[in-house]
Structure formats: C-alpha cells, structure tokens
Amino acid sequence: MIVLVLNCGSSSLKYQVLDMKSDNDFTLMAKGLVERIGEKVGALTHKVGDGKYSVEMPIPDHTVGIKAVLDLLVSKEHGVLKSLSDIDAVGHRVAHGGEYFKGSALVDDTTEAEIEKLCVLAPLHNPANLLGVRAVKELMPGTPQVTVFDTAFHQTMPDYAYIYPLPYEYYEKYSVRRYGFHGSSHKFVSKRAAEFAGLELENSKIITCHLGNGSSITAVKDGKCIDTSMGFTPQEGVPMGTRSGAIDPTIIPFIAGKEGFGPADVEKMLNKKSGLLGISGVSSDCRDIEEAAANGNVRASLAQNILAYSIKKIVGSYAAALGGVDCIVFTGGIGENSAPTRRDVCDGLEFLGVKINQEVNDATHGKDTMISTPDSKVKVCVIATNEELVIARDTMNIVNNLKK
Ligand code: ADP
Numbered sequence: 083m084i085v086l087v088l089n090c091g092s093s094s095l096k097y098q099v100l101d102m103k104s105d106n107d108f109t110l111m112a113k114g115l116v117e118r119i120g121e122k123v124g125a126l127t128h129k130v131g132d133g134k135y136s137v138e139m140p141i142p143d144h145t146v147g148i149k150a151v152l153d154l155l156v157s158k159e160h161g162v163l164k165s166l167s168d169i170d171a172v173g174h175r176v177a178h179g180g181e182y183f184k185g186s187a188l189v190d191d192t193t194e195a196e197i198e199k200l201c202v203l204a205p206l207h208n209p210a211n212l213l214g215v216r217a218v219k220e221l222m223p224g225t226p227q228v229t230v231f232d233t234a235f236h237q238t239m240p241d242y243a244y245i246y247p248l249p250y251e252y253y254e255k256y257s258v259r260r261y262g263f264h265g266s267s268h269k270f271v272s273k274r275a276a277e278f279a280g281l282e283l284e285n286s287k288i289i290t291c292h293l294g295n296g297s298s299i300t301a302v303k304d305g306k307c308i309d310t311s312m313g314f315t316p317q318e319g320v321p322m323g324t325r326s327g328a329i330d331p332t333i334i335p336f337i338a339g340k341e342g343f344g345p346a347d348v349e350k351m352l353n354k355k356s357g358l359l360g361i362s363g364v365s366s367d368c369r370d371i372e373e374a375a376a377n378g379n380v381r382a383s384l385a386q387n388i389l390a391y392s393i394k395k396i397v398g399s400y401a402a403a404l405g406g407v408d409c410i411v412f413t414g415g416i417g418e419n420s421a422p423t424r425r426d427v428c429d430g431l432e433f434l435g436v437k438i439n440q441e442v443n444d445a446t447h448g449k450d451t452m453i454s455t456p457d458s459k460v461k462v463c464v465i466a467t468n469e470e471l472v473i474a475r476d477t478m479n480i481v482n483n484l485k486k
Pocket of ligand 1: 296366369372
C-alpha cells in the first residue's frame with residue numbers, strides 16, 4: 083500500500099511517500115518540505131534517495147502546496163509514481179485529539195468536525211492540519227485519509243496524572259487537563275526499545291525521553307502511557323530550545339507587571355525567548371550550546387546543566403511512578419545525538435541500576451544503540467524515532483480493516 087504522510091504546519095508542510103508492505107517491511111520512496119506558505123515566494127524541497135530538487139514559487143495556501151507536491155510525485159523528471167491513483171491512502175499528523183480521539187481515525191464528517199472543535203486547544207496547529215485534510219479531499223477525492231494524533235498515546239493516563247490541582251470546574255467547562263504530545267514518537271520508541279532490549283512490552287517499565295526543539299518525557303507501563311511531562315500545551319515539562327518548560331506560574335503575572343507585558347508578550351517570552359536560548363543568550367540549538375560551553379561560555383554551560391538536571395528529575399519521578407524502571411530511551415535530535423546530555427542525565431542514576439558505557443555513548447549518533455553496560459540493571463538505549471512510520475502504519479492498518 084502506498085501511503086502519503088502529511089505533516090501540515092501553519093506555514094509549512096512535510097511529506098513522505100512510503101510503500102508499506104507490512105508494519106516492518108516498507109520503503110521510503112520520497113520525502114520533502116514545502117516552506118513559506120502564504121508568503122510572496124514559497125519553497126519546495128523534494129528528495130528521492132540521494133537526489134534533491136528545490137524550487138521556489140508562490141505558494142499562497144496549503145492546497146497549492148499539496149498540489150505542487152502531488153505534481154512532483156508524478157512528474158517525469160523527479161516523480162516516483164505513475165499516477166496519483168497509485169496513492170492508496172493519506173495519513174495526517176494532527177496535533178490535538180483532545181479526549182475524543184484515543185487512537186487514529188479514518189477521516190469522515192464526524193472526524194473533521196471533532197478536529198475543528200479542538201482548534202480552541204491547539205489554535206496554531208489543528209487549523210493547519212485541517213487545511214491539509216481538506217486540500218487532499220479536494221485534490222484526491224475518494225482517497226481514504228487517516229488522522230494520527232500527537233495526544234492519542236497519552237489517553238491511557240489515569241485521572242490523577244492528568245487532572246491539574248485547579249478548581250475542577252475548569253476541567254469540566256474548558257477541558258483544562260494534561261494531554262501530552264509527541265505521542266507517535268513515544269509509542270514508536272517504547273515499542274522498538276522493548277524489542278531492542280529483549281523486554282516483553284506488555285510487562286515492562288520504560289521511560290522515553292524525546293528531546294528535540296520541543297521535548298517531552300513519558301512513563302510507559304506495559305506498553306501504555308501512565309504519565310507525560312508536556313501538559314495542557316507543549317509548554318510544560320523540561321526546558322526546550324526556546325520554551326521554558328515548567329515554572330512557578332506566579333512568575334508570569336510578576337514579570338508581566340514589571341515589564342508591562344500583555345498576553346501576547348507573555349506568550350512570546352515563554353514560547354520563543356526562554357529555554358536554552360533564554361538561559362544561554364547564545365542559541366536555541368543544542369549543538370551551538372555545546373560548542374559555546376566548550377569554549378568557556380558560562381551561561382551556555384548553565385543551560386546544559388539545567389537541561390540535564392531537569393530531565394534527570396523527571397526520569398527519577400517516573401521511576402517512582404512506574405515502581406521501577408527496566409529501560410530508559412533517548413530519542414529526538416538531542417536524545418539521538420547529544421552524548422553529553424545523555425551522559426549528564428544518567429550521571430547519578432547509578433542508585434537506580436543505571437550503568438553507562440561512556441565510550442559507546444560518546445560514539446552514538448542517530449542509530450539504535452544500547453549505551454548501557456551488559457551488567458546494567460536498567461537498559462539505556464538510543465532509538466531513532468520515526469513518527470512518519472507510525473502515521474503510515476496506522477493509516478495502512480485502518481484502511482486495510484475497511485476492506486475486510
Ligand atoms: P524538532 O523538535 O524540531 O523535531 P529535532 O528532533 O530535529 O527537533 O531536534 C533538534 C535539536 O537536536 C536541536 O537542538 C539540535 O541542536 C539537536 N541536535 C541535532 N544534532 C545534534 C548533534 N549532533 N549534537 C547535539 N545536538 C544535536
């Protein structure tokens with residue numbers, strides 16, 4: 083089954099075309115990125131194997147962007163398909179599934195209406211995701227579409243993990259609760275880590291650390307999420323590239339009062355000016371932080387220390403929540419590539435049974451690797467995440483079930 087995977091943001095969209103023979107037998111046929119949708123000149127980068135093709139053109143909206151991708155996919159020069167009818171299904175990443183979507187869903191009128199209702203909880207993301215669904219409907223009528231939600235994997239959390247200690251009426255009236263994000267990644271790496279570490283997923287305690295520009299950590303018991311560090315929005319949890327993560331909430335009105343900030347300024351401070359960038363004043367990018375710290379920049383070192391310490395604290399609390407831990411997983415751009423971050427997180431966790439092979443850790447970049455020693459009680463591994471594959475798998479399985 084050929085599946086087109088779409089991840090639509092407000093001004094960009096990423097795509098992959100996968101030939102899915104089964105969950106684990108698949109070929110990536112093409113992938114790419116459309117940027118600057120809605121600006122004067124947009125850009126499309128399309129990759130097939132080692133070949134890369136880039137073009138600039140006006141891309142006023144998502145429908146035009148998706149049309150440009152579809153044209154490329156069947157073009158003589160850069161295409162990988164004979165005709166668009168070769169695409170059997172389209173899978174979309176959708177940011178927020180609220181409490182309604184506990185798993186991936188076939189797109190129909192109800193699915194669309196429910197995603198629309200959830201725009202209030204993800205005003206930057208869900209509207210863009212919906213635009214993608216509607217553009218495909220227009221351009222490829224009759225092709226089945228599936229939506230895969232960043233929040234769905236976390237829907238198994240118990241109420242005491244997702245209810246905030248606020249007046250209960252705000253949960254009832256406004257759906258204010260912990261939702262969690264990066265669900266497809268946590269689902270993928272926890273399953274893969276269990277295989278990799280020789281654990282039975284249904285009888286395991288796994289902590290997954292997805293560390294990228296946005297980061298979240300999840301406690302996975304017997305294959306199901308029981309807690310996660312992102313909350314009502316992707317703002318909670320550990321410090322990120324430019325996001326603060328968890329802070330004392332009363333700091334917000336205090337700084338707003340001092341600086342004369344309105345809600346938009348507060349939002350900007352917490353989302354765009356905090357985290358690694360805010361602490362270091364150097365960059366939001368972990369590579370730049372590592373380089374600056376190595377060159378003696380004290381605030382870059384501080385940013386590194388705060389990041390590792392925050393992750394370690396959550397790992398420790400999730401070991402308590404799980405009643406132990408069999409495996410700790412690192413994934414995402416930082417988790418897969420930053421040996422110093424992994425080293426500093428694990429340093430001091432020996433009491434839990436964590437023992438790292440530092441040489442293996444130092445040499446590990448973006449490849450599935452066991453970085454703990456053979457006698458480490460807790461397995462620690464790096465697993466390369468693949469959210470697109472989760473979307474393609476769910477899409478294939480839901481569409482195959484339709485035919486039965
Ligand atoms: P996103 O959350 O946008 O998907 P990624 O998962 O791609 O982000 O992660 C981006 C982060 O990964 C950046 O902070 C980047 O510096 C970091 N990163 C990528 N490669 C390396 C590396 N070799 N060493 C340290 N950090 C890295």
